[in-house]
Amino acid sequence: MKQPDGTVLRILNVPFATYTENEVIARCTDYAMDQNPHVVITAGPEFVMHTRRDQALLPLLEGADLITPDGIGIVLAARLHGHSDLERVTGVTLAEKLLAQSAERGFRVFLLGASPESNAKALNAVRASYPELAVAGRNGYFDAADVPMILDEIRAFHPQILLVGLGQPRQERFIWEYRDALSVPLMIGVGGTIDILAGTVKRAPVLFQRMHLEWFYRLLADPKRWRRQLALPQFAYLAYQERLRKGS
Numbered sequence: 001m002k003q004p005d006g007t008v009l010r011i012l013n014v015p016f017a018t019y020t021e022n023e024v025i026a027r028c029t030d031y032a033m034d035q036n037p038h039v040v041i042t043a044g045p046e047f048v049m050h051t052r053r054d055q056a057l058l059p060l061l062e063g064a065d066l067i068t069p070d071g072i073g074i075v076l077a078a079r080l081h082g083h084s085d086l087e088r089v090t091g092v093t094l095a096e097k098l099l100a101q102s103a104e105r106g107f108r109v110f111l112l113g114a115s116p117e118s119n120a121k122a123l124n125a126v127r128a129s130y131p132e133l134a135v136a137g138r139n140g141y142f143d144a145a146d147v148p149m150i151l152d153e154i155r156a157f158h159p160q161i162l163l164v165g166l167g168q169p170r171q172e173r174f175i176w177e178y179r180d181a182l183s184v185p186l187m188i189g190v191g192g193t194i195d196i197l198a199g200t201v202k203r204a205p206v207l208f209q210r211m212h213l214e215w216f217y218r219l220l221a222d223p224k225r226w227r228r229q230l231a232l233p234q235f236a237y238l239a240y241q242e243r244l245r246k247g248s
C-alpha cells in the first residue's frame with residue numbers, strides 16, 4: 001500500500017491503514033481533489049480470505065492507496081498484534097460521509113452497482129438528501145462486452161468520486177483493471193452500500209452495530225450468506241496462528 005511506514009498494520013499480509021475514521025475521510029477528500037487516480041479498499045475478514053485464495057488480488061494490496069479495516073474481525077485481529085485502538089471503517093460509513101463532503105465541496109459522484117431498481121432508488125435518495133450534489137449512476141449487472149460503454153458513461157460524467165458496489169472481490173478487480181482508463185481521482189469498492197442508500201437492504205440496527213454483531217444480523221436477514229461467513233472462523237484461526245508465529 002502506498003502509505004508511510006508506521007501507518008500500516010499487516011494482518012495476514014493485507015496492509016491495513018491504522019488511521020482513524022476521520023483521518024480516512026480527510027485522506028479521501030484529498031484524493032478526490034487530486035488529478036491522479038486513487039484506489040481505496042474496505043477489507044473485512046472475507047476479503048482477506050479472498051486474497052489468500054486468489055493470487056491475482058495481491059498486486060491490488062500493494063497498489064491501493066488505502067485499505068480500511070471493515071469488520072470487527074479485523075479490529076480483533078489488530079488487538080492480537082497490540083493495536084488496541086484500530087477503528088473500523090466500513091464502506092457504508094465511508095460512502096455516507098463522502099456524500100456529505102461531496103455536497104459541501106462540489107465533488108461529482110458516480111454510483112456503479114446494484115440492481116437497476118436499487119441503483120435508481122439510491123440516486124433518488126441521495127438527490128433528496130443533497131439536492132445540490134451532482135450524482136449519477138448505473139446498475140451493476142453487465143457483461144464484459146458492455147464495459148467499454150460503461151467506462152465511457154462514467155468518464156462523460158467527470159466524477160471526482162466513483163463508488164463501485166459489485167460485491168467483493170469483483171468490484172476491486174474492476175477498479176484495478178480500469179483505474180487508468182477511468183482516471184477518476186477517488187475510486188472505492190463499497191459492496192452492498194448502494195442497496196443500503198436505496199433502502200432496499202437495511203443496515204443492522206444500531207444495537208447490533210454497537211455490539212459488533214452486524215455480521216450476525218446480516219446472516220439472520222439473509223441466511224444464504226452462511227457459506228460466505230465460513231470465512232470468519234477461518235480468518236480468526238489464521239489470524240491467531242499468525243500471532244503465535246510472531247511471538248510476543
Ligand code: UDP
Pocket residue numbers: 112113114115139140141142165166167168190191192193194195
Ligand atoms: N452486484 C452487482 N452486480 C453483480 C453482482 C452483485 O451490482 O453482478 C451488487 C449486488 O446487487 C449488491 C452488491 O453488488 O448490491 C453486493 O452486495 P454484498 O452485500 O454481497 O457486498 P459485499 O458483502 O461483497 O461487500
